[in-house]
Amino acid sequence: MTNKIIAMSIFDLLKTGPGPSSSHTIGPMKAGFNFSVRVKALNREILNRAKGIKIRLYGSLSATGRGHGTDRAVIAGLMGNEPATCPPTLLSNFLTIPKERKIIDLGIKKLPVDLENIEYSSIRHNFPYNNTLIIDLLSEQDLSRDASKDLHNTALFSMEYYSIGGGFLQWKGWIEQDNVIPPHPYSNMTELKKQLKDKNLSLERLLLQNEMAISGLTEEEIKVKLDKIIYVMKDTVNRGINTEGVLPGPIGLKRKAKRLKERADSLQTIDQYLCLLDSYAYAVAEENAAGNTIVTAPTCGAAGVIPAVIMILEEHFHLDILTQRSGLLAAAAIGFIAKNNAGIVGAEVGCQGEIGVATAMAAAMIAQSQGYSPKVVENAAEIALEHQLGLTCDPVCGYVQIPCIERNAIGAVKACNAALIAENENSDTHMVSFDATVKAMGEIGRDMNSKFKETALGGLAVSMICC
Ligand code: SF4
Known part of the structure; x- marks a missing residue:
């Protein structure tokens, strides 16, 4: 690392x-x-x-x-x-x-x-x-x-x-700016947890204080900007679940979010919960595929996972904006660590870095927003990422549609399950650290053939011939 x-x-x-x-x-x-x-x-x-x-x-x-x-x-x-x-x-x-x-x-x-x-x-x-x-x-x-x-x-x-x-x-000729050293420096999860323990800080406080130093914004300004991000995410969901039609490009892929949402409204219990998650993730991923505005979380291709989970946190768990914001901070920490130690871009490490990391971020967000300890937050992110290792980037026809849109929905559901496991196991018995999984992702990404890294030269991009 x-x-x-x-x-x-x-x-x-x-x-x-x-x-x-x-x-x-x-x-x-x-x-x-x-x-x-x-x-x-x-x-x-x-x-x-x-x-x-x-x-x-x-x-x-x-x-x-x-x-x-x-x-x-x-x-x-x-x-x-x-x-x-x-x-x-x-x-x-x-x-x-x-x-x-x-x-x-x-x-x-x-x-x-x-x-x-x-x-x-x-x-x-x-x-x-x-x-x-x-x-x-x-x-x-x-x-x-x-x-x-x-x-x-x-x-x-x-x-x-x-x-x-x-x-x-x-x-060409880019000169790396000297970064501000934040008050609570860390490069990976192990160091982050040490900072939390040594300074007796909550994850939210540590991240806010670091952000103030890095961005130069006040705490209030940061909170306003976080709320704006959450607003844009929800707005994109709402745009997506109210739009029908065919996405651009030669595949002729029809939007599904609106139908899934309508179906979800008529379902009961667990089916409704899953179908809602699916419809929200589809909504954002379809807006993304149309070239419309989204929030990178951590990338465009994976932009649907976190908004879908935020909608569920609000509607299903009835969590307010303060807890959603706290969850988003934890999600950012997971994204930072993955980016710093492996990568978050399909062209570098395959889809494990996009949907995989988004899933880990969303799982951490769920655990954090429900008030669980940093160890549970870490475990939720680890479980989510571990089971996305090796995921290739092979968009059909080079369009961020197949497998990308569906993959957002699968990621959102996986994030919920990862959080559920982490919240209900004995967190001290969890064997795999988030750092170990990120390290594995980096190694797999480096060794992954370039045809599986956003070039549309392998995988589904060639086995499903439609354009
Ligand atoms: S398959 Fe590739 S383009 Fe599609 S979401 Fe994954 S990394 Fe992004």
């Missing part, structure tokens, strides 16, 4: 943005926005010569970028949109008029850009990160050159971006 201290803000882990994939939409949208800001700052002479833009996608951005909406996301970013504030249905609206030429406003002039400006380049490459994109600002001369030639060296201005997962963005 690494000893790198976790100094990440909760709001970098749980962030609002367009689906269907944080590394394929949120990261590239940020790249487009960053490029547009940099280009506007160039001198007039360069801007006057600018006639076009070219975007080249590499790695899994090339393999599955079309299905994941990378093309639309990067163009939306170039047009000045940012993930946290763009309209909820911005990317799905791009689909309704795909041939429409978009305009990038550079201040002294406007440049046209459309989906034809995207080049799907090599899937295997030597860039330091799998999800790489290069954006070039081109002159008239560049545009008239042989399209097969590499324009990178002659472009008026060029940036090499890395969408490193979870919506985070870096670029």
